[in-house]
Amino acid sequence: MNDKSCAAAGAVDEARLWxxxxxxxQYGATPAGGVNRAAFSREDxxxxxxxxxxxxxxxFDTATDAIGNLYIRRAGAEADAPPVVTGSHLDSQPKGxxxxxxxxxxxxxxxxxxxxxxxxxxxxxIEVVAxxxxxxxRFQPGCMGSAIFAGDLTLDEALKATDPEGVAITDxxxxxxxxxxxxxxxxxxxxxxxxxxxxxxxxxxxxxxDRTIGVVSGVQGLTWYSVEVFGEEAHAGTxxxxxxxxxxxxxxSMVRALEELMHDESDTVRxxxxxxxxxxxAPSTVPSHVLFTVDFRHPDLATFLDLGGKIRExxxxxxxxxxxxxxxxxxxxxxxxxxxxSNLVRECSQALDLPHMDMVSGAxxxxxxxxxxxxxxxIFVPCEKGLSHNEAENATASDLAAGAQVLAASLxxxxxx
Amino acid sequence: MNDKSCAAAGAVDEARLWxxxxxxxQYGATPAGGVNRAAFSREDxxxxxxxxxxxxxxxFDTATDAIGNLYIRRAGAEADAPPVVTGSHLDSQPKGxxxxxxxxxxxxxxxxxxxxxxxxxxxxxIEVVAxxxxxxxRFQPGCMGSAIFAGDLTLDEALKATDPEGVAITDxxxxxxxxxxxxxxxxxxxxxxxxxxxxxxxxxxxxxxDRTIGVVSGVQGLTWYSVEVFGEEAHAGTxxxxxxxxxxxxxxSMVRALEELMHDESDTVRxxxxxxxxxxxAPSTVPSHVLFTVDFRHPDLATFLDLGGKIRExxxxxxxxxxxxxxxxxxxxxxxxxxxxSNLVRECSQALDLPHMDMVSGAxxxxxxxxxxxxxxxIFVPCEKGLSHNEAENATASDLAAGAQVLAASLxxxxxx
Numbered sequence: 075m076n077d078k079s080c081a082a083a084g085a086v087d088e089a090r091l092w093x094x095x096x097x098x099x100q101y102g103a104t105p106a107g108g109v110n111r112a113a114f115s116r117e118d119x120x121x122x123x124x125x126x127x128x129x130x131x132x133x134f135d136t137a138t139d140a141i142g143n144l145y146i147r148r149a150g151a152e153a154d155a156p157p158v159v160t161g162s163h164l165d166s167q168p169k170g171x172x173x174x175x176x177x178x179x180x181x182x183x184x185x186x187x188x189x190x191x192x193x194x195x196x197x198x199x200i201e202v203v204a205x206x207x208x209x210x211x212r213f214q215p216g217c218m219g220s221a222i223f224a225g226d227l228t229l230d231e232a233l234k235a236t237d238p239e240g241v242a243i244t245d246x247x248x249x250x251x252x253x254x255x256x257x258x259x260x261x262x263x264x265x266x267x268x269x270x271x272x273x274x275x276x277x278x279x280x281x282x283x284d285r286t287i288g289v290v291s292g293v294q295g296l297t298w299y300s301v302e303v304f305g306e307e308a309h310a311g312t313x314x315x316x317x318x319x320x321x322x323x324x325x326x327s328m329v330r331a332l333e334e335l336m337h338d339e340s341d342t343v344r345x346x347x348x349x350x351x352x353x354x355x356a357p358s359t360v361p362s363h364v365l366f367t368v369d370f371r372h373p374d375l376a377t378f379l380d381l382g383g384k385i386r387e388x389x390x391x392x393x394x395x396x397x398x399x400x401x402x403x404x405x406x407x408x409x410x411x412x413x414x415x416s417n418l419v420r421e422c423s424q425a426l427d428l429p430h431m432d433m434v435s436g437a438x439x440x441x442x443x444x445x446x447x448x449x450x451x452x453i454f455v456p457c458e459k460g461l462s463h464n465e466a467e468n469a470t471a472s473d474l475a476a477g478a479q480v481l482a483a484s485l486x487x488x489x490x491x
Numbered sequence: 492m493n494d495k496s497c498a499a500a501g502a503v504d505e506a507r508l509w510x511x512x513x514x515x516x517q518y519g520a521t522p523a524g525g526v527n528r529a530a531f532s533r534e535d536x537x538x539x540x541x542x543x544x545x546x547x548x549x550x551f552d553t554a555t556d557a558i559g560n561l562y563i564r565r566a567g568a569e570a571d572a573p574p575v576v577t578g579s580h581l582d583s584q585p586k587g588x589x590x591x592x593x594x595x596x597x598x599x600x601x602x603x604x605x606x607x608x609x610x611x612x613x614x615x616x617i618e619v620v621a622x623x624x625x626x627x628x629r630f631q632p633g634c635m636g637s638a639i640f641a642g643d644l645t646l647d648e649a650l651k652a653t654d655p656e657g658v659a660i661t662d663x664x665x666x667x668x669x670x671x672x673x674x675x676x677x678x679x680x681x682x683x684x685x686x687x688x689x690x691x692x693x694x695x696x697x698x699x700x701d702r703t704i705g706v707v708s709g710v711q712g713l714t715w716y717s718v719e720v721f722g723e724e725a726h727a728g729t730x731x732x733x734x735x736x737x738x739x740x741x742x743x744s745m746v747r748a749l750e751e752l753m754h755d756e757s758d759t760v761r762x763x764x765x766x767x768x769x770x771x772x773a774p775s776t777v778p779s780h781v782l783f784t785v786d787f788r789h790p791d792l793a794t795f796l797d798l799g800g801k802i803r804e805x806x807x808x809x810x811x812x813x814x815x816x817x818x819x820x821x822x823x824x825x826x827x828x829x830x831x832x833s834n835l836v837r838e839c840s841q842a843l844d845l846p847h848m849d850m851v852s853g854a855x856x857x858x859x860x861x862x863x864x865x866x867x868x869x870i871f872v873p874c875e876k877g878l879s880h881n882e883a884e885n886a887t888a889s890d891l892a893a894g895a896q897v898l899a900a901s902l903x904x905x906x907x908x
Binding site: 167169275276277278294296298307308309310311312313314315316317320322323326329330333338341343344345346347348349350351352355356357358359360361367369371435436437438460461462463464 | 724
């Protein structure tokens with residue numbers, strides 16, 4: 075870490091960063107202390123305008139693109155050099171917390187301000203981005219802004235989405251773009267020199283290991299299945315068990331068999347049945363329909379392919395006389411980041427004397443998509459009890475500031491390369 | 492079977508019975524061919540008025556009581572002798588069929604008309620009753636009219652019920668009673684000499700065994716439990732499986748353990764988990780809450796007590812780190828009918844050359860409550876594929892008529908004792 079990086083890290087202001095995160099958390103604040111800020115909602119628009127207001131204090135350039143990704147740019151000595159980019163997202167889960175996503179955007183802005191206040195000039199421009207609709211809570215799929223930027227999703231495909239109330243994404247996006255008529259419209263993608271995303275860990279490993287910084291080497295593979303089981307209604311008091319087509323019984327067999335498939339002494343496998351619906355739902359009627367989801371994640375490609383490839387056959391083998399339809403709704407293989415950024419994040423953490431550990435991200439992030447375009451990486455900071463996607467999500471001001479210091483130092487280094 | 496019984500049975504008219512059942516099925520008819528006739532609804536009132544209109548053609552006395560049970564009386568030679576009673580209920584499940592309940596009332600009326608047309612006089616009066624609110628679909632508990640009549644439920648307790656729309660049962664009942672201002676009001680209970688209820692089987696045994704008449708020896712015991720499991724929400728991608736409190740996983744363990752407990756080579760046990768709800772229901776969130784119901788039935792008291800008594804401990808033993816609350820919401824021990832009526836039904840079936848079999852009722856019926864007051868029994872007839880509580884519920888005109896013949900003959904015999 076050279077003097078410029080040290081100066082930038084030293085100018086990070088813990089209180090200012092915390093205050094800005096709390097400012098953002100007002101938009102969509104829930105009574106239980108969380109945040110409900112759906113993509114392209116009024117609350118999301120207010121958060122975006124707030125970021126633009128902050129940028130205008132420093133005369134940073136602001137721009138947006140066709141899917142509403144929002145860019146704040148601090149100029150570099152070489153105006154046309156591909157920028158180094160940092161950021162994350164401003165939308166939240168319906169019952170989300172104050173830090174998921176918002177930290178990466180506000181922490182990125184804190185790094186920009188730290189450079190500005192410490193008078194550090196860089197060769198390349200540095201940009202903060204707020205990617206649109208990472209959570210996918212209102213419009214599917216999630217990671218929409220970064221996926222379109224990276225060419226993993228077409229704009230046309232994304233613009234077919236409607237929310238559960240029937241609002242078309244095209245209408246919500248138009249309203250969002252029209253709310254900031256004065257900022258530039260930009261084509262995407264454009265060349266990037268590097269990408270670093272700061273984020274709360276959303277898991278307990280940093281806290282349990284008493285570390286401040288997670289040096290993220292990649293993102294585990296993720297696949298979702300939606301399984302529907304069709305049986306036959308019958309009277310609970312009269313229908314003999316032997317002739318029943320009990321959709322619940324079959325679905326439970328499937329889930330138990332999947333649990334056995336996914337058994338892993340090393341506790342690396344992430345296997346979750348999060349949604350499980352059973353109908354018609356009368357105590358004295360044998361269920362005729364079950365819908366359940368499978369969320370399976372693993373960091374190792376071979377294991378991911380092996381176990382993921384068996385989900386369908388395990389469900390089919392346990393249908394117990396019912397009909398079953400199985401759809402794979404999400405599939406993304408493990409991502410391994412180019413070591414350029416992780417090496418740099420590790421060095422900066424060491425230089426700043428911050429306890430750190432290497433780790434693979436358990437959750438998906440925008441960095442997953444950007445990793446295909448340029449050297450990319452992530453910086454994790456601890457969150458209380460590992461809780462995230464939860465209104466009780468919490469983090470300490472000092473950990474958040476430590477992450478922003480590492481980010482500022484790493485951005486300066488990358489931007490001078 | 493003596494000449495009077497034969498004459499009464501011979502006067503049963505298959506076409507008239509079928510036409511009347513179809514007439515009743517108009518009130519609450521659903522597009523899918525079923526019936527939605529909630530207790531004390533406008534549809535229920537229309538069905539009651541129809542029954543009263545039929546009775547008036549023969550100058551049968553009509554009366555009702557404080558809970559709206561409706562009585563049609565054909566006089567006997569001894570005016571004050573306790574009557575022999577037959578009947579069932581006119582209310583239906585929300586997606587019910589044309590025959591459940593209605594057959595017992597309309598079939599009972601057909602028996603009365605057969606006696607009338609064949610000029611058969613009996614010592615005792617014979618009455619047809621339509622018990623109020625058997626299904627319990629709108630106001631809980633079900634079997635309300637017969638339970639109050641038998642003293643198993645107090646009128647005060649029953650009158651606390653409200654329906655899911657917030658309508659008080661007192662208002663719905665008042666409207667029902669006021670809709671038929673001209674009929675007598677009667678105290679309950681009054682002495683009964685015997686009770687016979689005709690009903691579709693609601694199961695497949697008669698159809699599978701190619702029999703027309705089920706001679707019902709009793710009603711199996713029934714208990715319901717409501718089980719709630721409380722875990723902890725966590726992020727599917729990051730929370731290690733070992734530290735999770737996954738409410739779904741625990742609930743599934745409980746259901747599987749109950750399945751093992753209830754395993755029965757003789758296929759006599761009826762064990763159903765009909766309702767199973769899981770929250771918050773997001774694919775990437777570990778479930779924190781499950782609610783499921785247990786419906787357990789058995790005809791043998793010792794087995795009923797043994798298995799029923801283990802449900803709570805089996806659930807608790809499989810909580811796997813989650814909290815669990817278990818409430819018993821329904822409990823009724825097996826009922827064995829006095830053999831007087833079943834012997835008579837068997838003899839009449841034989842005399843009428845109708846293939847028959849002895850059986851225990853799988854479902855609960857009003858007869859369950861009346862059995863404590865007088866010799867009671869039931870006559871079952873086949874229903875297609877055993878389907879009931881289903882809009883596709885069906886039965887043949889000839890089977891229904893056969894049941895009414897056995898009923899008419901049995902009533903004459905009992906009413907002359």
